[in-house]
Amino acid sequence: MSSYHPLTEQEAIEIAQSIDGFFPAGASLSCKEIGDGNLNLVFHITDSVSGKSLIMKQALPYAKVVGESWPLTLDRARIESEKLILEGKLAPGLVPVVYKYDKELALTVMEDLSDHVIMRHGLIGGTRYPLFADHISTFMARTLFFTSDLGMNQQEKKLQVKTFINPELCKITEDLIFDDPYTVTPNNNISPAIADAADALTRDGELHFEVALLRDKFLTNAQALLHGDLHTGSVFATPESTKVIDPEFAFYGPMGFDVGAVIANLLLNYAGQEHWSADDLARSDFRQYLLNTIVDTWKQFEEKFRALWNEHGIDRLANSAPGYQDFYMRRLLQDTIGFAGCKIVRRIVGLSHVADIDRIPDDAKRERAQRLALEIGTRLIKLNRNAASIEQLIEEVKAASK
Amino acid sequence: MSSYHPLTEQEAIEIAQSIDGFFPAGASLSCKEIGDGNLNLVFHITDSVSGKSLIMKQALPYAKVVGESWPLTLDRARIESEKLILEGKLAPGLVPVVYKYDKELALTVMEDLSDHVIMRHGLIGGTRYPLFADHISTFMARTLFFTSDLGMNQQEKKLQVKTFINPELCKITEDLIFDDPYTVTPNNNISPAIADAADALTRDGELHFEVALLRDKFLTNAQALLHGDLHTGSVFATPESTKVIDPEFAFYGPMGFDVGAVIANLLLNYAGQEHWSADDLARSDFRQYLLNTIVDTWKQFEEKFRALWNEHGIDRLANSAPGYQDFYMRRLLQDTIGFAGCKIVRRIVGLSHVADIDRIPDDAKRERAQRLALEIGTRLIKLNRNAASIEQLIEEVKAASK
Structure with a gap:
């Protein structure tokens, strides 16, 4: 799963399960794609038993900003992830916590803020x-x-x-x-x-x-x-x-x-x-x-x-x-x-x-x-x-x- | 000769001879190191028969600027060479012509300006x-x-x-x-x-x-x-x-x-x-x-x-x-x-x-x-x-x- 492709919900769940110690072992996770599909995929992954949840954001290699499709490099996912991690160090508590970044997949796994x-x-x-x-x-x-x-x-x-x-x-x-x-x-x-x-x-x-x-x-x-x-x-x-x-x-x-x-x-x-x-x-x-x-x-x-x-x-x-x-x-x-x-x-x-x-x-x-x-x-x-x-x-x- | 080391005069001559079409085939080149030995080696290579000559500048991995030796990356040779080449395009005739740049050796071969x-x-x-x-x-x-x-x-x-x-x-x-x-x-x-x-x-x-x-x-x-x-x-x-x-x-x-x-x-x-x-x-x-x-x-x-x-x-x-x-x-x-x-x-x-x-x-x-x-x-x-x-x-x- 390491070469870039847009993830399915099932793949997103597998990645979430692989994050050590976040979800309880054997948890049955559910996943919903909640992005607007324009620039990024956004997966919301939850475990109803423990109540734990997280967000996965994956960059898409195009944008639909000006009507037609517009190619965008996935490097913006690296920039976003590195900046989020740096902000978390400089201003802790004021940004979502980053749990994982996968460069190949242009994927950032982070704190779920759906109570905000x-x-x-x-x-x-x-x-x-x-x-x-x-x-x-x-x-x-x-x-x-x-x-x-x-x-x-x-x-x-x-x-x-x-x-x-x-x-x-x-x-x-x-x-x-x-x-x-x-x-x-x-x-x-x-x-x-x-x-x-x-x-x-x-x-x-x-x-x-x-x-x-x-x-x-x-x-x-x-x-x-x-x-x-x-x-x-x-x-x-x-x-x-x-x-x-x-x-x-x-x-x-x-x-x-x-x-x-x-x-x-x-x-x-x-x-x-x-x-x-x-x-x-x-x-x-x-x-x-x-x-x-x-x-x-x-x-x-x-x-x-x-x-x-x-x-x-x-x-x-x-x-x-x-x-x-x-x-x-x-x-x-x-x-x-x-x-x-x-x-x-x-x-x-x-x-x-x-x-x-x-x-x-x-x-x-x-x-x-x-x-x-x-x-x-x-x-x-x-x-x-x-x-x-x-x-x-x-x-x-x-x-x-x- | 591709991994970095300070060149000898003999090696400098061999590189000069390898530049296609600059010196006549079989020319007997002479070489003199004319740098101040502080930041760079500078070789002056001449062919007394054709009268042709060139300069080779090789960066050294240290400088003696503040008394003691001070390490400097060889990346400055890349910067110098790339800037010289760009200047030659933007302001032709106002910089020495670059004949060759060898990144590994941090070496730039360029026009001899000893008449200046x-x-x-x-x-x-x-x-x-x-x-x-x-x-x-x-x-x-x-x-x-x-x-x-x-x-x-x-x-x-x-x-x-x-x-x-x-x-x-x-x-x-x-x-x-x-x-x-x-x-x-x-x-x-x-x-x-x-x-x-x-x-x-x-x-x-x-x-x-x-x-x-x-x-x-x-x-x-x-x-x-x-x-x-x-x-x-x-x-x-x-x-x-x-x-x-x-x-x-x-x-x-x-x-x-x-x-x-x-x-x-x-x-x-x-x-x-x-x-x-x-x-x-x-x-x-x-x-x-x-x-x-x-x-x-x-x-x-x-x-x-x-x-x-x-x-x-x-x-x-x-x-x-x-x-x-x-x-x-x-x-x-x-x-x-x-x-x-x-x-x-x-x-x-x-x-x-x-x-x-x-x-x-x-x-x-x-x-x-x-x-x-x-x-x-x-x-x-x-x-x-x-x-x-x-x-x-x-x-x-x-x-x-x-």
């Missing part, structure tokens, strides 16, 4: 996650700091850059986030109702200039090992627990891209509350909760990142040069705001949308949510290099919401 | 190189542009980043250029006469801040495939010809590091003219020639780089965003000035000095040259992020020379 829900769906359903800001800020501070030139051996970091060169998945981001929304292309997915706003994006020179700078950072700035796709659909959550999943987009890039992804997706939910909250008071209350979560996430991230730097910083000059840490953190905030803006815009006019907004059944409300998201996104992109505090982001959101 | 002299020695001897600015600006514009995200396929670029990960050689730069000169360490090499000026470098917070930012760019900014050590000792020149050699420090880094290296070494010679020029008039005349060469190098580089971008730019947004090219070129000038400053400073107080200054026999003149170089270097570092034109660099040099 995808956070995006939780937020749409009005669930609050009071520990999320604490958890995600810890996850980001630790995974970003300890993979950067501030927190790890700088020669080993270069070898890690090499391990995580990820051209195929980066290309998806480069096209879908940093190009398509600003030009006319059939890859875009634009509601006719907002055609005027989408068209304006293609003619806004100031916006293009800022996006070009952010695209350049994404292409060239090997600052830390990113998750690379850190939206609320990549987070399994309960009010008590946060687990970050699916790091197949991992590569060395600018830290603000991960932090910005979290903030962008909270703001997309904010825009979608146009509909999801039952009445004006509930909407305004949930929106305030989301804004508070954004501020808490940034502030706790900054505090934790600085604390790690002060305790574990390995770069003599970065540790000692007066004002350098403050400059670094301000630049990181600016990047965060800029990338957050790009991630919002692409979810409104680009190929891939979010349920927070697209599933609003009422046409007028969905259009209002889309326009609000675009207004927030473009404001953040234009603010980015001038920002000095997270409160400025909140001010832009409030100004856009008026 | 090392440009540093030429400049010390008062030779002018009227075509140098044209040649080196072409070399830099083409090698940097066509290996960047502006000028090559962005997914292939990522694979090239991987090929040229070069931790060992980068560490030498990180330590010797971006750390040691600003702290107290036995790695430094400081003339007692300038102990006060060297000490001031260790206590200048503004300087440390700027150097920390430049160090960060060197560590994280995978902008283009650099030569990585582009000083006037890496250039073989005649008044009519320029050949760039020794790219073993090649890696993906900030473009300004290469451009700054050229300018820094012209300025080190400028500072050394304190002695090398026979009289005041000759000195001032040669110095003006050097400053003109710096201005010409930058201006021609910028013009050629922009022309390549306008004709061959592959990044839609970078090509079309209003003002982006101007911003990019200004930032590149700023990086160039900052890196030039760092490269000057390290040649005065760091481990490795330059003959332009160190070989000045008169103590007082050498000290004046060292102090002038340090003054120029620190001024450029402090100028870098505020610079908008190459003339500002010239003004700083003139102010330092008063």
